[in-house]
Amino acid sequence: MFDPATTALWRAALDEVCEDVSRFESGTRAHVASRILEGDTSPDGLKRMGREALHDAPTMWR
Template sequence: MFDAVTTTLLRAVLDEVCENVSRYETGARAHVASKLLEAATHSETSIDGLKRIGRSALGSAPTMWR
């Protein structure tokens, strides 16, 4: 598990990356969240790095509109 600081950082990055994604697009949000968690597990905890990974994941996230 992650410490409180890392957890807060991950949530903030997820919210920022997905700010234009509907809360009902749970598949897309879950995809981004899983990629962020995977990155943090591999010691990527810089804000810029996580944002880059999150944006990349959002571009490949499943959506009902594609």
């Protein structure tokens, strides 16, 4: 279980990176989320990881 502050940080990064991705595109959002979870805990680092994941997401997910 993760602490609420870390969870909120991850969610904020995911929401910002995926602001133009439909909530119904769950595959893309899951791909980005999994990469964010691998990143560091700085807000800028999480967003960078998320943007890279979004850029690298398979085209069938977009």
